[in-house]
Amino acid sequence: MHRTLPATEQLQQIESRIRMLKDNVIESVKDSQILRSNFTSMMHANKETNDVMKNEILDVISSVRNEFLKFVQAEEENVKDIDKELVVLNIEKHSVYDGILLLNKRIREIEEDFGVFHGEEQYEEQDEDELNLS
Numbered sequence: 001m002h003r004t005l006p007a008t009e010q011l012q013q014i015e016s017r018i019r020m021l022k023d024n025v026i027e028s029v030k031d032s033q034i035l036r037s038n039f040t041s042m043m044h045a046n047k048e049t050n051d052v053m054k055n056e057i058l059d060v061i062s063s064v065r066n067e068f069l070k071f072v073q074a075e076e077e078n079v080k081d082i083d084k085e086l087v088v089l090n091i092e093k094h095s096v097y098d099g100i101l102l103l104n105k106r107i108r109e110i111e112e113d114f115g116v117f118h119g120e121e122q123y124e125e126q127d128e129d130e131l132n133l134s
Contacts, residue, residue, distance in 0.1 A: 005013075
């Protein structure tokens with residue numbers, strides 16, 4: 001048969017369990033406060049880390065952008081220099097062709113002065129060939 005405990009003993013057991021439950025609740029509250037504090041600290045540290053990483057990435061991007069802009073500016077200067085050289089070379093080329101035409105004219109004049117004449121057609125063809133090269 002079942003033996004029933006006296007009421008005072010049952011009350012003591014219930015009070016003991018209530019104290020144990022209260023202690024567990026207090027311990028759980030303390031643990032949750034610690035967890036909340038740790039979580040807040042981790043979130044703050046994570047935000048700081050993210051901010052640092054973001055700033056480092058932005059610094060790298062800015063540095064690469066600046067280097068790229070310097071490179072582009074240098075290339076633009078090179079293109080300008082090449083364009084200037086081309087203008088000078090074209091001027092020199094036309095000066096050479098003008099000189100050739102003047103020399104051919106002078107040769108004709110000298111040939112006429114000395115009575116040596118190969119015909120106008122030879123010089124016209126030569127002049128046309130030289131002009132076609134330009």
